[in-house]
Amino acid sequence: MKERHPLNACRAARIPVSGLESLAPLRAQGGVRVIAGEPAWVTWDNERADILAALLAVPGCELFEPHDGQWFRPGEELPVFDVPPRSDPIPLDRAVVPAPFVPVEPPAGDHGRVSLTIVRCHVPRPTSALRCPIAALHPWTDTAPTEEITALKAARSADVAWLIGSRLPSIPDAERFWGDRVLIPLGFRSDPDWPESALREAAQVGRNEILILTENAAEAIPANAFRPLTRAAIRRCLS
Numbered sequence: 001m002k003e004r005h006p007l008n009a010c011r012a013a014r015i016p017v018s019g020l021e022s023l024a025p026l027r028a029q030g031g032v033r034v035i036a037g038e039p040a041w042v043t044w045d046n047e048r049a050d051i052l053a054a055l056l057a058v059p060g061c062e063l064f065e066p067h068d069g070q071w072f073r074p075g076e077e078l079p080v081f082d083v084p085p086r087s088d089p090i091p092l093d094r095a096v097v098p099a100p101f102v103p104v105e106p107p108a109g110d111h112g113r114v115s116l117t118i119v120r121c122h123v124p125r126p127t128s129a130l131r132c133p134i135a136a137l138h139p140w141t142d143t144a145p146t147e148e149i150t151a152l153k154a155a156r157s158a159d160v161a162w163l164i165g166s167r168l169p170s171i172p173d174a175e176r177f178w179g180d181r182v183l184i185p186l187g188f189r190s191d192p193d194w195p196e197s198a199l200r201e202a203a204q205v206g207r208n209e210i211l212i213l214t215e216n217a218a219e220a221i222p223a224n225a226f227r228p229l230t231r232a233a234i235r236r237c238l239s
Helices: 017-026 049-056 134-143 146-150 196-203 231-238
Strands: 012-015 032-035 040-044 062-067 070-072 117-120 129-133 153-157 160-164 175-178 182-185 188-191 209-213 218-222
Touching (some): 012 017, 017 032, 017 040, 017 049, 134 160, 134 231, 146 231, 153 231, 196 209
Parallel strands (some): 182 209
Antiparallel strands (some): 012 040, 062 070, 175 182, 209 218
16 A cells, blocks of 8 residues: 655645745646745645655745644644735746746857868769860760750850760760769768758858869859750850
8 A cells, every 4th residue: 555645635835935946847747836925835736745845855845734724734733824825826837937048149269160172982973964175075966866965954164064964975084073053073072061052051152053062172153054955056166
């Protein structure tokens, strides 16, 4: 048979108002009421060993148990008259709340800069772009089917051509890249290994630019510089 707590009959306590903090873990349990003031009064219904344990840890706590409409200290036969006042009690979760959040400025000081570069990586990646001399396109242009050419987009910078697409040709001396809005050479990854959105923000590229990271530099190409590729456009560049 479970032994009853010797103070189970108590239904009220008088404590210093600062002692209410000891009841904070009971906020979510419900069933506890508080009459604020100095001292504060705490009342509850039914047997609550958890409330008693919290109250007994409060210095200066006085417990009271009701009998026949009067209040008694445990073990005493004479009633006491300094009973809980008739003020309206409030739930414990309204009397004891977490401290308000106060934002704090970060400490002053130089937090240093993060160097954005690329490092070797052995994770396989699908090729999404290539860069090569325009002249290197000549043999492929003469033999590639029209649908293979028109499936790509291209941009030109001086005598260098950029091609993007899912089925890129095999062209000697071409440098191949992976990525979507950030292009990185195959066999490398960014360092730090951030998602494209973070890399673009760090490099401060525009919304309509494609970021290119290489071992020696970072550059941006306007996305609208890439146009659907045609055999005639390649031949004009080669002429």
